[in-house]
Amino acid sequence: MGATIFDVAKHAGVSIGTVSRVLNNRDRVHPKTRERVLKSIEALNFSANAYARGLANQQTDTLGLVIPQVNDSFYFEIVRGVEDAATEAGYRLLIASQPRHSEEHRYLDLFQRSYVDAMVLVAIDVHIYELREVIDRGVPVVLVHQNIDKSVPSFQADxxxxxxxxxxxxxxxxxxxxxxxxxxxxxxxxxxxxxxxxxxxxxxxxxxxxxxxxxxxxxxxxxxxxxxxxxxxxxxxxxxxxxxxxxxxxxxxxxxxxxxxxxxxxxxxxxxxxxxxxxxxxxxxxxxxPLYELGLQAAQMVLTTLQNQENVRSPALAPSVLLPTTLKIRQSCGCKG
Amino acid sequence: MGATIFDVAKHAGVSIGTVSRVLNNRDRVHPKTRERVLKSIEALNFSANAYARGLANQQTDTLGLVIPQVNDSFYFEIVRGVEDAATEAGYRLLIASQPRHSEEHRYLDLFQRSYVDAMVLVAIDVHIYELREVIDRGVPVVLVHQNIDKSVPSFQADxxxxxxxxxxxxxxxxxxxxxxxxxxxxxxxxxxxxxxxxxxxxxxxxxxxxxxxxxxxxxxxxxxxxxxxxxxxxxxxxxxxxxxxxxxxxxxxxxxxxxxxxxxxxxxxxxxxxxxxxxxxxxxxxxxxPLYELGLQAAQMVLTTLQNQENVRSPALAPSVLLPTTLKIRQSCGCKG
DNA sequence: CTTTCGTGTGAAAGCGCTTTTACAACCTCT
DNA sequence: AGAGGTTGTAAAAGCGCTTTCACACGAAAG
Known part of the structure; x- marks a missing residue:
């Protein structure tokens, strides 16, 4: 069990509210006080509990990713792209996988409990009404390699x-x-x-x-x-x-x-x-x-949507992005290799 | 925002404590009451918030996985194994990746904040004292494709x-x-x-x-x-x-x-x-x-350790498991194809 | 010298859940 | 009929954090 915000407050001789304010750059804190709190945080090697934070904030800085359970590693490049985008934006990545054409969607419940802030669904058969439920709850969703409805943004190869x-x-x-x-x-x-x-x-x-x-x-x-x-x-x-x-x-x-x-x-x-x-x-x-790009851009998009809270639920602007493919000319078509 | 335990309690005409008891099969609840609560849960499509639960329980049912950032998908089979083990045991999977030989270990902080209950580290250069800190905090760790110290369990191919x-x-x-x-x-x-x-x-x-x-x-x-x-x-x-x-x-x-x-x-x-x-x-x-097996068994082991809380911190029994490889005889050695 | 105002901070409520404590209600003995 | 046991439930505290509210303090204005 690491140090809590309470320990830091005591160490710095302030209240937990002040520590929280320093942590989040909220309101103004006297430079000297801030300095002292920062020192205490350092000294105690304090790191705010993401769960407590999630509870209080009603948001968890977590991105949910669902990929099909396939035995080849075709989709892994997409995962890399999503992971990079998530890390970049300061989000954690929660992964679930499931059989390609399964009717049962464990991850929906999982992600609901876990309160993921946004979801990326890769090549998953899912019904629009299931997604609507999620989206209406304020959780933006983006599809990759799948395009079930115009109201849900999607990224696909062309x-x-x-x-x-x-x-x-x-x-x-x-x-x-x-x-x-x-x-x-x-x-x-x-x-x-x-x-x-x-x-x-x-x-x-x-x-x-x-x-x-x-x-x-x-x-x-x-x-x-x-x-x-x-x-x-x-x-x-x-x-x-x-x-x-x-x-x-x-x-x-x-x-x-x-x-x-x-x-x-x-x-x-x-x-x-x-x-x-x-x-x-x-x-x-x-x-x-362009698998990596597909994952990267899809995740970036959904996280951006999240930041500009405004239009999460607006089905109006749900872009369906087609990323260009590249012809790889090798020998099997008759070209010199 | 979904229904909370409070809503369920009101709907069923009981207290939140009772709902919690039903949820966790803790203590005895009158069959009739249980029935009623279950119905309300169903009716409200309630699903317990994992973060609140994590806070109250001091455990999060989350397994942290770190994999190297490589541009090929070699490690993906391991991820599949870990994912299967986690799902099987009712755990979520939090993934972080990082450059193969990086000195900086973002994921340690990430996992600390996120309070992962256990960690699987795949082919990651990490110092034993960093791991000791984690393990001493009661978070079991297992290494895959890496073996830095006898006191930390590891799984490797032979x-x-x-x-x-x-x-x-x-x-x-x-x-x-x-x-x-x-x-x-x-x-x-x-x-x-x-x-x-x-x-x-x-x-x-x-x-x-x-x-x-x-x-x-x-x-x-x-x-x-x-x-x-x-x-x-x-x-x-x-x-x-x-x-x-x-x-x-x-x-x-x-x-x-x-x-x-x-x-x-x-x-x-x-x-x-x-x-x-x-x-x-x-x-x-x-x-x-045996990549899939490696991931599967490593994750199973670390989750089992977790369940038998006793020996998490005991460096005594830190098995170093060697999984057998299989010779794949094809043509390039001179055998008939 | 009092009034007003901005600034910085502490106290406390609340996020959704688990768990302990206490206590009614009902049985079962003598 | 009363003492002693069970059983089932409510009430409340606490997990670690954010945020609102109120207030003390000093500076600027009257």
Missing amino acids: NFGGGREITQHLIGHGYTRLAYITGTDHTPDNRDRLRGMRDALNSSGLSLEETNILAGDFLPGSGYRAALELMRRPELPHAIFAANDQMAVDAIKALREHGLRVPDDIAVVGFDDVLMAQYVSPTLTTVHQ | NFGGGREITQHLIGHGYTRLAYITGTDHTPDNRDRLRGMRDALNSSGLSLEETNILAGDFLPGSGYRAALELMRRPELPHAIFAANDQMAVDAIKALREHGLRVPDDIAVVGFDDVLMAQYVSPTLTTVHQ
Whole structure:
């Protein structure tokens, strides 16, 4: 048990009120008194109990972060961004994770008890009315990698733009017959990437045949199966665009196992730019997502909202920020590596 | 602002003390009264304020976790383990990160203010006297991937055993001239892996020549340089053991760029079993570290200590747990893939 | 020399909860 | 029927802090 504000007061020969005022630079305290209090704080190695403070202040300087429970570390970059923003602003970071598509939202209760001042939700399936409840309580919320309602601010990578850009790149190679391996169907990530692909094709007078859309699920295995399926066809596409790197790598594996050369016989590209993309052979052309930035900016936004208390509950200005992706040109599309 | 215990009391027609007793299953409450209180809690959607509770209880059901600020996501698996253990035990997780070798320990102050009940420190350079202060305050601490003092419990991967095992495997291939690319010199990880390697060699009547120990730093780039250095020698070693996968992959890159085939001309193995090890070509033989388990068990241990308050401050029984690593045999050592 | 005003500080209430203390109400014996 | 035990509950103190309120003091004004 460390020293309390009471100990400091006694040591400095003042009242606890004065110590508190020194601590918070509230009101005016005589310079000499302040000096004395500061010395006592130093001497006793005093540090104000955040919980007592939270109770008295009705705010806790704590940011709640929810991330999906995934077995890869894809989301960790986002956490780093959020952590940096929180630390920067003098906030603590309380973390909860939960299964990606769980209906039960433990963290909502957790965060309510813990009185987090704001929340960042990463790729979490949540209903708008649950969020409204939180927001109406004065706790600003921001979504990352998810966008369920216009009234809740969100930060996402520009999946559409990324999908379009990488498709344009494939078209630039002269490929006209393209195939797409989908992610889980209902996710906006998957849909937007596909939309981007279609947009690029259409702009070039090309189109994506329905039969060249292969069902995948973002997980390893489905990329492999999709490639097998394509190889059963009389005619191979020129290039495959997989909704994420994991499936792209898997597809390449299947193709090579059947004697096809990538990118010479068929090009394959992915999405995400996971670390591994640089190390597979051939190195994988893909779209980089600004994960760190996403986390950083989302957290900064929500903390700023908090500081300008005014508009927390105003659904009016809920920006939906799209951060640009970057095309990472490597070997698997046919470019020199 | 949610309902308070006072609101519940009024709604149920009892005193707040009774509500508290129901909440904590303390003392006996008449079944009928309990029922009534429970209903009111339900009706008002009441959830006890964790901060008020923390203040009254002098404990906060919060576990503090410190992880190094690294730009790769290597430590994320540990975080998952810790998070699972915390959730399981009904604890919240407060996360702080800091530069790997920073002298300044923000988190100590942070955690003191926040009154975390226990702390898990991952790969953090910290002085024993700083920890003693914390521990003497009754906050149990456990170290992961670090072991600064016998009086503080720690969880580590068995780097020695892992280094020995993979070296034995190389020897089994018939390789006798081995080289080692070091990590940052002073880390125990690096030292133990090297010790393990030496041990295996000595047991087979072999030895590691000093000139075959190349200075690396765990970072990409140094593996590349070390391989270049080796290729300048009149005679190549049969195999290279790099202190981590990153450097191993980099070394392979350098070797291949100079026309050497891995593993035919020279074998290369790593340590860590990062995700990428499965995707490089050739796939990388390496040592898997039980990261999730490390985090899980460390957190479980520290929370158990907390529950059996007795021995928190007793330096007597501070177990130093070594979790076994697993050899991941892939292609880069010369085995069939 | 009294009145007014600003300045600095102490006393005390309150944040939401846990826990101790005290005491009614009801039983169970003799 | 009264003494002695249980049981269930209310009342109140306390956790460490912030903040309001009031007030003492000295300076400026009348």
